[in-house]
Amino acid sequence: MNKFFQGSLACLLLAGAANAADMPVKAMPVKAPPVIMYEWSGFYLGGYYADGIGEQKGSTPTFTPGSHSGETNVNERGTAFGLTAGYNWQFDPHWLVGLEGDFGWLALDRTNTEFNDNQLVGLKTDWYATARARFGYVTGPSLLYVTGGGAFVHTRDEFGGDLSTVGSTLSSFTTASWTAGGGIETKVSRNWSAKTEYLYIDGGGANNFIANPRGVAGVPASFDQSFHIIKTGLNYRFGGPNDEGFFAFLTAPVMPSNHDWNGFYVGLNVGEGISNTNAVQSGSFPGQTQINGTGFAGGGQVGYNFMNILGPKWFAGLEADIGTLRIHAMMNDWFDEEAQFTANTSWYGTARLRAGTTTGPALLYFTGGAAWVHSTDGFMPIPTAPTATINSRTGLGYTVGGGTEVAINERWSAKVESLFIDTGHSMHQIAPPSAFGADFKDRFTVVRAGLNLKLW
Numbered sequence: 001m002n003k004f005f006q007g008s009l010a011c012l013l014l015a016g017a018a019n020a021a022d023m024p025v026k027a028m029p030v031k032a033p034p035v036i037m038y039e040w041s042g043f044y045l046g047g048y049y050a051d052g053i054g055e056q057k058g059s060t061p062t063f064t065p066g067s068h069s070g071e072t073n074v075n076e077r078g079t080a081f082g083l084t085a086g087y088n089w090q091f092d093p094h095w096l097v098g099l100e101g102d103f104g105w106l107a108l109d110r111t112n113t114e115f116n117d118n119q120l121v122g123l124k125t126d127w128y129a130t131a132r133a134r135f136g137y138v139t140g141p142s143l144l145y146v147t148g149g150g151a152f153v154h155t156r157d158e159f160g161g162d163l164s165t166v167g168s169t170l171s172s173f174t175t176a177s178w179t180a181g182g183g184i185e186t187k188v189s190r191n192w193s194a195k196t197e198y199l200y201i202d203g204g205g206a207n208n209f210i211a212n213p214r215g216v217a218g219v220p221a222s223f224d225q226s227f228h229i230i231k232t233g234l235n236y237r238f239g240g241p242n243d244e245g246f247f248a249f250l251t252a253p254v255m256p257s258n259h260d261w262n263g264f265y266v267g268l269n270v271g272e273g274i275s276n277t278n279a280v281q282s283g284s285f286p287g288q289t290q291i292n293g294t295g296f297a298g299g300g301q302v303g304y305n306f307m308n309i310l311g312p313k314w315f316a317g318l319e320a321d322i323g324t325l326r327i328h329a330m331m332n333d334w335f336d337e338e339a340q341f342t343a344n345t346s347w348y349g350t351a352r353l354r355a356g357t358t359t360g361p362a363l364l365y366f367t368g369g370a371a372w373v374h375s376t377d378g379f380m381p382i383p384t385a386p387t388a389t390i391n392s393r394t395g396l397g398y399t400v401g402g403g404t405e406v407a408i409n410e411r412w413s414a415k416v417e418s419l420f421i422d423t424g425h426s427m428h429q430i431a432p433p434s435a436f437g438a439d440f441k442d443r444f445t446v447v448r449a450g451l452n453l454k455l456w
Helices: 002-021
Strands: 042-060 072-092 093-112 120-138 142-160 169-187 192-202 207-209 221-237 263-275 277-281 286-293 294-307 316-334 341-359 362-380 392-408 412-429 438-453
Touching: 042 093, 042 120, 042 142, 042 192, 072 120, 072 221, 072 286, 072 316, 093 142, 093 263, 093 286, 093 341, 093 392, 120 192, 120 221, 120 316, 142 221, 142 392, 169 221, 169 362, 169 392, 169 412, 192 412, 221 438, 263 316, 286 316, 286 341, 286 392, 294 341, 294 438, 316 438, 341 392, 341 412, 341 438, 362 412, 392 438
Parallel strands: none
Antiparallel strands: 042 072, 042 221, 072 093, 093 120, 120 142, 142 169, 169 192, 192 221, 207 221, 263 294, 263 438, 277 286, 277 438, 294 316, 316 341, 341 362, 362 392, 392 412, 412 438
16 A cells, blocks of 8 residues: 555656646736746755654464464654755756655654553654655756655564563664655755655564463564654755855745746645554553554645735645545454454545745645544454444544645646544443453544646
């Protein structure tokens, strides 16, 4: 599913940009703005802030007699920040290749008392790094690109231990694997550029715990991880004229653009949904588990922008969207065969305010408002727990996020954005003899790319 999302993002951004650029542009009724040459080639340095999501899954072999075949799931949202260095070759007015590396702190730290068991399970990360190639389409002041390469993440897994007698086992290691993603980068002056970028990092499955609680001695419990990094960054390109000053990203005037952002627009989007659902055991026992899963997200949006809010650099707008959200997550709990968790979604919608700044050819914005998600979650009925409950509901909650939208020509624009969605919680119960339940807290992240058409 992650490969499908990355391919979809690449096709939507690059193919859409190229097709829109080839469309005839209507003559402007006023004098055209002066032509500015935007140079992308050269060495650059930058910094970024990011949202990070870590997903960990532990399991044991199903073919070993006496070993428990269930899973442990941990997912955690946190922050990341770091430095970027790279080099671009703009080999054609509209096409670019480059190399980029980054190094940063990835602050993910979560340890749970495993659901209905006196066992600890946890995930912690310290640092990560990537070395990637970039390939993209240049609109002039903006770059739409895909990226991929190698990735390294230093992680610590925690597992096992009876809380009353012995501590858990910690395993710390550095994974070497791959990463892929894409994003948008746009000039805020001749030398400064801002970007929104998504990276999926495969954390691999190199960690085994020989201590297998509740199972056969010596049978390993294998853990693997994956990570989602959603960046907001600022880069400085060396070389060329710097007549606007080093802090031009704060002081540079709005650049000319033939795209009038003010007014109505409609569009389509495609991306990935990520489950951040947490099931917290009801009653006096403090157990919990997260339910990991990803799926396709896609739909349409409509909105209206109000430009020149509090000055020529600021804007506000309203946007609503609706679409499919096909997250499918299921897991058998560790050592409790009657606890088979499920958390699925079918559609989602939002109604949001957008507000931010414009460079002229681009919008850099925050967004937030109401959100609806139709979800189906609970405990699956199985022979040992035929009265377990699954409920379908349309949850109403809130969403917050942000992104970058750039003009392709006078009517078309492209964007990359992320949304965090919280639609509340629902209680589910397993009847005697087990007689335990959980509060399912429904939280999701959507990362998506989109194309908009300006109407009037």
